[in-house]
Amino acid sequence: MKKSFIKLPVDYNDSPNWEFMERYIKSLHHKSITTTVTKNKHLQLNPNEWGEFRIGQFFTVKRGSRIVRNKDYFTFQTNDYCYNVITSTKLNNGVDGYYHSFNCPKNSIVCCGEAGGMFTTYQPTECWVMDRARTFKPKKDVPINKNIGLFLATIFNQNQYKYSYGRTPNPQGIEQTIIKLPVNKEKSPDWAYMESYIKSLPYSDRI
DSSP, X not given: OTTOOOOOOBOTTSSBOHHHHHHHHHHOOOOOOOXXXXXXXXXXXXXXXXEEEEGGGTEEEEEOOOOOBTTTBBXXXXXXSOEEEEOSOSSGGGEEEEEXXXXXXXXXXXXXXTTTTTOEEEEOSOEEEXXXXXXXXXXXXXXXXXXXXXXXXXXXXXXXXXSOTTOOOOHHXXXXXXXXXXXXXXXXXXXXXHHHHHHHSTTGGGO
């Protein structure tokens, strides 16, 4: 660390301009984030009463398609290159750049493949899913929207520990993965409760 170099604003003597740094930070403006959702009023979760299901009961998992960075897609968005490219990165909700086409519809759940250990995101818009990522195609009567998608993505992320140390989440393995979900009186997934839970969280209206 002692040998590392950093760049700082300097004064006329080429010394660090501490005063400028302080004035710059003080000049920044921001607005506090507000929410209309009352704090501490969110619904409660009791996983002990949830049911167990295979992911494959609700989704068909498909591998994405390969395109090349800086050749097919680029890091800067334009009017033509406007669709998010989803890779195995865990940064920026999986977005690595922009492409002129999409292979995944909006309101989709996408997870990383071999490189990301099933790290899962919800994608609100059409996007291009790369070959090292996986798309969850919902089966009939699975009502995916923003709130349910975020709930499920969080549940899927709890299974990342299963895919470490060389164990890769291929589509067939993902479909066989067991997850726990809230259930209704018929012991079916309670999609309405999942949506209501996300809506009850503070700042959920800012999503």
